[in-house]
Amino acid sequence: MAGKRRFGRVRQLPSGRWQARYHGPDQMDHPAPTTFATKTDANRWLSLKEAEIVSGDWLNPDAGQVSFKDYAEAWVNERPDLRLTTVTRYDVLLRKHLVPTFGKSEVGKILDPHVRRWRKQLLDSGIGPVTVAKAYRLLKAIFNTAVQDGLIKRNPCNIKGAGSEHSPERPVLDIKEVFTLADAIDERFRALVLLATFANLRWGEAVALRRKDLDLKAGTVRVERTLVEVSGRPFHFGPPKTEAGVRTLPIPAIVLPHMREHVRKFAEDGPDGLIFVGEKGALLRRANFRRNWLRALDRAGLKDIRFHDLRHTGNTLAAIAGATLPELKERMGHSSDRAAMIYLHATDDRHREIADLLSTMAKTALRKAGKKRSGTQRARGR
Template identity: 60%
Template sequence: MSKRRFGRVRKLPSGRYQARYPGPDGVDRPAPQTFATKKEAEIWLSKKETEIHEGDWINPDLGKVSFKEYGTAWVEERPGLRPKTVQLYEGLLRIHLIPTFGNRTIAEVKEPHVRKWRKTLLDNGVGPVTVAKAYRLLKAIFNTAVSDGLIKSNPCKIKGAGREDSPERPVLTVKQVFTLADSIEPRFRMLVLLATFASLRWGELAALQRRNIDLEAGTIRVVATTTELKDGSITLGPPKSDAGKRVVSIPAMLLPGLKAHMETYAERGDEGHVFVGPKGAKLRRANFTRVWAAALRKAGLSGIHFHDLRHTGNDLAARSGASLRDLMTRMGHSTTRAALIYQHTAMERDRAIADALGKLAEEAITKQDQEGSGT
């Protein structure tokens, strides 16, 4: 019987076959599993030889680091992460990833494990948006493991699993927006109106300073945003993308009210914040929740989140005929995805209007024909 030129196969007492081969590092290594037949073991050795020859060999010892250790280090080593992003990643790791994968090595996690983990989360009532975020983080960690040469391929291969399909949020009417603005404490009236008609985020409004507002030009320069962490601290930093730094025009009808607000409620000095609490403290969501709930009750509204004001403003901008680029600039987005959603919605509404007009025209023509024929 001829001797194999690469590796060797031996029959075990169990009747199964074991394959061993010399790695490029000089270490004699066994296959990670045994085989039912000698032929299967030889085929595996041939594939491993080709792998080594083509430079695709991965040292299996490198993938023996635990997922908990590697994932935790992954978050710590990411450059430029915002504090809130670090907080999010640490929470996803602790609550949704480490309980399942923590004690496995990086190399041990396979596609079936990822599929089962995702299904279990969804079956246990974890929200689809949270599951999508956790999946994206898991995939990112394994992408780095591939780049580091720890594993050959990423086990996260579920199509669309990282996509967030958030439920459609309500869009307020212009009348509802002003009713809400008139129902909230006066110092927060312009907060409601600018969130809507300037499409500003909560963090952007909380970070707004006097020097960022040009009443003569009717513009707001967005250069910073606040982030509230779980420990109660507030950080001030730039928007998360360059597109977030922008100049937004304010509807002229809001300028007198904004001027009055700055004279009455804003902090003094160029660096004074435009929106502060009754005692001069920085805006905090936790403190604002009570004020917001009271305003909703007074306005006869329910189920409305503060972010729905920006959503409403974006919708109004799309319906005003704004182009895709106009929407992206005003919203502070660097990609077309969100803007396309609003533009598509506006087109659907425009089509509905056109269809309704067509129906009215058809009814009028039919009525005219009937009157003309005397029927």
């Protein structure tokens, strides 16, 4: 038994349930994903579909049938401007944390509860919160594009704060510890420790420096490239992470003598010669440097310090010295405020400096005011 209506069609099946169908904007016939207990329910569903078409909110129900694995892989491949390190990170996150759960599912059938259960299972299995946050951000970005492509109506990633990383606070060395570490490491790496700290350099930026990037007369270092290290692929030099990463930084005067001595003893010849090389004169690799680093930490009496903590230390010292937000961003090579704001947090030492400065200002102001008091005021003061 079929029922006629202005939009769509309904008919009763031999089972007694009702089926609904309609002709979509794509000129194709689309059945409801389920049958209905009553004719009224089937007609109500068709009315909702008609409203979606009229308002422009209609989505082709067949569009979201692509598997998440195929769509996610295409999502990465369609972004030619991604750095190789970013592509590698996405590949790992997809392979280890996203595809095992969502790979065979249709994009249009992944819902909010599925995402919540997936995230909880990762955390319960011992996956680090930072890794889970990165995987969640990637998943959310993929679904944002799926919304734009008209595959789904809304993004199922709606867990508040799930994409935020809460890494433990990294240690900050004081200036004495930095120089103690520099003295403890092999001589050919002493200047590397000092420059990475006081010029706020990343590992890849430091080991990519050439003679022509240093101006020891002006006391500056120019950052124009970085060493890209991706597991299983050849090392190569590429541009910094962002356009803001290309920058010229002053070298503190206390570091310049160490840089001059290092260039004279260890740097490669010629303007394109590398400033920092390995013990055998080859490209300095992180894995080879690590042995020297660990020995130096032991000699200096320091524990759980990573090379990147030197940059963290330099950023913190610059903030304590009074660097403004724009100055910190320029030193760090960041285009956004978020990373630089981390280093503008107050420290106990900075609080003490501010308190001492306020005390000095108050004493000076009171002393000047005392000179202008009348004889009666001075008498009362006595």
